[in-house]
Amino acid sequence: MGGDMPWPQVAVGNKTHTEAAVVIIGGGISGMCTAIDLIKRNNCRNFIILEKSGGLGGTWRDNKYPGCCCDVFSHLYSLSFEQNPDWTREYPGQEEILQYLMKVARKYDLYRYVRFNTAVDSAKWDDADKKWKTTVSVQGAKDAEFGSTYTITSDFLVSAIGQLNVPRVPDIPGLTEFKGKIMHSARWDWSYDIRGKNVAIIGNGATAAQIIPEIAKEVGHLTIHQRTPNWVVPRLDAPIAPWRRNLYKYVPMVRWRKRADYMDFRESVYEAVFNNASATAQDFETLSKEHMHTQLADRPDLWEKLQPNYSIGCKRIIISDDYFPVFQRDNARLETGRIDKITANGIVTDGKEEDYDLIVLATGFRTLEFMHPIEVTGSAGRSLSSIWKSGGQALYGVTVESLPNFGMLYGPNTNLGHNSIILMIEAQSRYINALIEEVITARSRGHNLVIMPKATRIEEFNDEIQAQLRRSSFADPNCNSWYKNKDGKITNNWSGTVVEYQKLLSNVNWSDFDLSGNEADQVASRQKTHIGRVVEESVVSYQTMGLTALSLAAVCAGIALRNAGRLRLR
Template sequence: MAGSEAWPTVPQGNRDHTEAAVVIIGGGISGMCTAIDLIQRNKCKNFVILERSGGVGGTWRDNKYPGCCCDVWSHLYSYSFEQNSDWTREYPGQEEILRYLVGVAQKYELYRYVRFNSTVESAKWDDATKKWHVDVRVEGSKDSEFGSQYILKSDFLVSAVGQLNQPKAPSIEGIETFKGKLMHSARWDWSYDLRGKKVAIIGNGATAAQIIPEIVKEVDHLTIHQRTPNWVIPRLDEPIPEWKRSMYRYLPYVRHRKRADMMDFREAFYNAVFDNNHPVAQFLEGQAKDHMRAQLPDRPDLWEKLQPKYKIGCKRVIISDDYLPVFSRDNVRLETGRIDRITEKGIVTDGHEEEYDLIICATGFKTVEFMHPIEITGSAGRTLQSVWKEGGEALYGITVESLPNFGMLYGPNTNLGHNSIILMIEAQSRYINALIKEVLQARRDGGQLTIKPKEQRVKTYNEEIQRELQQSSFNDPGCGSWYKREDNGKITQNWSRTVVDYQKMLSNIDWNEYEVSGAGADRLQEGYVTKIGRVVEESLVSYQTMGLTALGIAAAGAAVALRSGVRLRLR
């Protein structure tokens, strides 16, 4: 029974199984953040999270390979509103991140809103009813007995599927003929025994750099197939002792200050990955070269193969202390030749066949195919595929032309090469929830409201972003990366400015940028602005200022104590 609560504060129930105010696709960091904001900012509980896997966590549930960890400090890779004092390492591992996310889901009671093993095959906007019709396929064997497929209608649709969810297999002739074990890093088979095996790993990016140091300890021999070398800088990871964790727990100001320092440092890192002529970029390149030579002394043959020929930042920078040393091991071989094909027994490189027991594909994800393979159809039957035929584009990476009452997180041009993506996600969630608020209010008032960005505004915004990106290291022709499309070189993934710039941009909704129709539209006309604000986490007060303030307070306290002592003696 729903009880006496008013819509949309009443949770979605059995009788309205196929209707909800809001549908969120994805139960990872983005989907959870949006759901929490729905509950807290909009007092809305009439929503459903559709998650195709069997648990929350998104990419941190999918990626369970050996050595899986994050390249952002743990205290920064967490929600600002749910900071964790108990991280055990400076850089968090996959299992610890997943535990954190599960704990957040439990605290905010998100499990009651999630439908697991539910795959979204398509979503279509109905111009007549002003609702989204989401086609859901139930994957769970028992749940599917109640109904294997159904249509879920909603007033607003949120995509929280992210960019790193569809594994990308390498396009190599004969890969399907291999008779040994073949696995993708994002679909790791932990039941497979690596001991004594002859292994090849295709790819040498951040994922491979995490896997290799772990498995090299177990396998008989490992061949690393490198197409393009990567910049590698020191990680300097270390455990966080219990006394520090206690301090973060009982002195939250210290924890907040540490997070602010981390954000400041990472924001400064922006210059290094965006502009190769910047002194910070030159410093990091020098540091990377020194790091390689220190970890591989007297191996100039390897230096030549492992030294990138492109600008730092063009590809994702690898942060590792244990990747480079593996190349000095007797059971490791670096292969830089081109793979011709894969056979039943192994890999043919430059005409030579090498046999393997296991081939690992650390080849990343289908990043430029946003929302793939979901078929999205918007107003007037216009498909997302046709809108994005030249590559993904959205206003602020969030709203898309021809898609009314729709928002996405971690969309086109919102990826970062320098800072924590959670900082971007929180800003996006607040912005989307401000849009949702107006749609919910219209329905409360007995009407319907539709919101979609103006096509020209989307166009001019993306032209501006692309102009900036063309001047960046991301556009270096000397390397290819998952940041851009292979067909036309368009950079569809990365944001061109700092996190603070993005947060400030999303701190207001300028309704002049949107086409609004229906109940309440007259209020949201040209010139009207919704103020959202932002979470300010960067340092506002320097350590020098804090030190001088502390000295001033101490001096004032000493003066008061001295005067009090004089008065006591006079008495």
């Protein structure tokens, strides 16, 4: 299959079905970015992407609920090396994002590397062989006839599962007793006709705020069960005119500048979500209150119920223009009482039962377990569950104690409350590919290399960021969020800006790792490998650009006048 190409340029074929240089778990943005970097940076095609669903796209394939869209500007929510000039709106919808990702996958021929309907059951590091053994279950009926389970051996393992993967079902008594329809937002059943139905939605976070305005137009009655109110700011979404799309396509410098402007703005929001005492945070709180009072001017009775009593940024800020207006509708009602239980017919709230046809669970994901439900076992037989018994942590959110030749994207403490996660993913992919390069280079020489982060360095790094996070809005005791565990440890969010994170990952410091194998000394002797980063923030101000343009215009005018003078003299 590979012809005369050397390993690892040879793709995995039939005879090597259970062997690969790299195994990537997950076919979402993280897995795709890692795969593309393997091809572009390492000239490596000897990898497998394991995807448990039937298509690429990750969260943008799984989440197909009404109103599903991104809360990051479309021109910032794309890979830096595959910017999309054709976004039709300022904020992209789920279907458009998925179309974009599928287009990228086709361009880089990623489908040939993917094994769909293949769920990872376990991943174990073999200390003797210095390899990962990843066991999978084949979920496609016909494919399972060839073998329902098998194990893949690889030199390197990458987790591209992310944090928003496994739906979280609330622990409410009687949930399984309900005789009507129940669906989680991440598993929306479009075959169910909601028109005219009596519907309850449990949850009022970012997902619920997108679903509620859409289904309120169609259902007979909608009850929104709110546990905690959220900060909501204007979205100001709008279509992108065809002439602007053409400008972005044919004059890419304009698109690059637009992306830089969005990057600058989003980075400026960091102060608001991190430090509630900052002027930026106070401005956003004022903006949110005015937004609610304006849109619910006739419903002051709801103001107190919808007003948070915690720091802005402690939970994800909702960006919406159509959430508050729902409460002006005759067929919508806000319920802030405590849910006692669910019965066969409906929901009991503060002792009062109401019947429903449909209950929507907009209750998020199991974000704190990261690689759940995969059983991961590292060096010396250490399980990931024991390593993370006090909560997930990783060096730079990428490498994990006792897990050799392993990297993860969108891992512990890499989530953002202010900017595009793709900016973080690209930095992580570059960093992981720098590690992979050393491992596969060693193997291509007939040698081996084992890279494992030092436990002391991981503790030192996490002590630093936890100290910062404890002073942040994320730590506000007045709110619970998916950012922190039951002990209050913030396991999900990054403590700084995107640019700070990108700079942190722009070099591999080999002193961070315990290196072993017969190529260890050679790698360690380099001390550092420079990777670099994508610079997307503005480096030239509009004022400088304007002065430069005027200077160029003046030079051009001077040349034109001089040439005209010469022509007259002739």
